[in-house]
Amino acid sequence: MADQPERQALDEVVEFTSDLIRIDTTNRGGGDCQERPAGEYAAARLAEAGLEPNLLERTKGRTNVVARIEGTDPSADALLVHGHLDVVPAEARDWSVHPFSGEIRDGVVWGRGAVDMKNMDAMILAVVRDWARQGVRPRRDLVIAFTADEEASAEDGSGFLADEHPALFEGCTEGISESGAFTFHDGSGRELYPIAAGERGTAWLKLTARGRAGHGSKVNRENAVTRLAAAITRIGEHEWPLRLTPTVRAALTELAALYGIETGLADADALLDKLGPAAALVEATVRNSVNPTMLDAGYKINVIPGEAVAYVDGRFLAGAEGEFRTTLDRLTGPDVEWEFQHREVALQAPVNSATYAGMRAAVEEFAPEGHVVPYCMSGGTDAKQFSRLGITGYGFTPLKLPEGFDYQALFHGVDERVPVEALHFGVRVLDRFLRTA
Numbered sequence: 001m002a003d004q005p006e007r008q009a010l011d012e013v014v015e016f017t018s019d020l021i022r023i024d025t026t027n028r029g030g031g032d033c034q035e036r037p038a039g040e041y042a043a044a045r046l047a048e049a050g051l052e053p054n055l056l057e058r059t060k061g062r063t064n065v066v067a068r069i070e071g072t073d074p075s076a077d078a079l080l081v082h083g084h085l086d087v088v089p090a091e092a093r094d095w096s097v098h099p100f101s102g103e104i105r106d107g108v109v110w111g112r113g114a115v116d117m118k119n120m121d122a123m124i125l126a127v128v129r130d131w132a133r134q135g136v137r138p139r140r141d142l143v144i145a146f147t148a149d150e151e152a153s154a155e156d157g158s159g160f161l162a163d164e165h166p167a168l169f170e171g172c173t174e175g176i177s178e179s180g181a182f183t184f185h186d187g188s189g190r191e192l193y194p195i196a197a198g199e200r201g202t203a204w205l206k207l208t209a210r211g212r213a214g215h216g217s218k219v220n221r222e223n224a225v226t227r228l229a230a231a232i233t234r235i236g237e238h239e240w241p242l243r244l245t246p247t248v249r250a251a252l253t254e255l256a257a258l259y260g261i262e263t264g265l266a267d268a269d270a271l272l273d274k275l276g277p278a279a280a281l282v283e284a285t286v287r288n289s290v291n292p293t294m295l296d297a298g299y300k301i302n303v304i305p306g307e308a309v310a311y312v313d314g315r316f317l318a319g320a321e322g323e324f325r326t327t328l329d330r331l332t333g334p335d336v337e338w339e340f341q342h343r344e345v346a347l348q349a350p351v352n353s354a355t356y357a358g359m360r361a362a363v364e365e366f367a368p369e370g371h372v373v374p375y376c377m378s379g380g381t382d383a384k385q386f387s388r389l390g391i392t393g394y395g396f397t398p399l400k401l402p403e404g405f406d407y408q409a410l411f412h413g414v415d416e417r418v419p420v421e422a423l424h425f426g427v428r429v430l431d432r433f434l435r436t437a
């Protein structure tokens, strides 16, 4: 039994990434998506490795796949390894290659899902199949889950699995999934590998201003549009105070040490200023945020409507939701109501856990020049829904990326792509971590 994946696993990860990209699983929201062909593809690859995948649907065609690999230590907690099967839409005319071609050109796999996150789905499949060929068994039970609907509400995906099929996740205490352990080039030659150990919560809000409808030529001090505009301006211009969660504190402390910066956490804004490009890993997660995104009011220029509506994208840090709510009450004022259109919890994962240490060690083994740092995601993933089962989520999709490869911009971006070498690195690191986790 080799202690590394064999050549076939490295070939398969590329083949599977490309194949999965060619299966168009565009999620347009509102239930407009079919993950079933991708779910069947993943299930077939697992079955070939001797596993017994369950295909689960809340809605026809919205397929989730769950399988369990029995570990060697029955007393150990199980680990969830999950990836979503759906992708966001792509406009072919904007792309250099067709977004659903899965084309491999000059050592790079192109297409929607190449980084978000059919790459990880393929890495999971390649590792599990390599183990079946080599007779490898992990210490912990692993629960492998491929989900539907992550790019919309997750109601047909991880939310459905967590609420309706908790038994499949029996014993799982931790999980790993997207957005972590990729190469972040800091512009001065250093390579950072941020591992996600937390997520901000999601607060998508609907604001409704009410007033007195009437003729546009008359005096009206109860104009709903004016009231809404005033509230939206207050919200958009609000300066949220610094709120450092344990993960963000750990990130800032490690980055300050790495760069030899003496500024303490008490002056985190000054510290961020001194971090240079690496500040991008932290700056969106040192405070809550609210961005107005949609407005809807009126139907004729000389008619004052009785109601005006706006939508804002809010995000709150772990431990800061109460402050978020009271601040919104104050900023909207007495004439504007606000409500959650969609709310999901903030997550916080420890960076002093054995699991975090294992992820860190696996990255450092294959990228000895890299510096692993924790970070908090500004947005959210399926880990939010799985947290309902008491599962602590980490973002760990290892990829070694060349300088100039703007990974973050490729999420939901044009010309999404992933280097073959990055996938090979990912398989090696994931294999090492999962064997020893």
Ligand SMILES: [Zn+2]
Binding pocket: 084, 116, 117, 150, 178
């Ligand atoms: Zn994703």
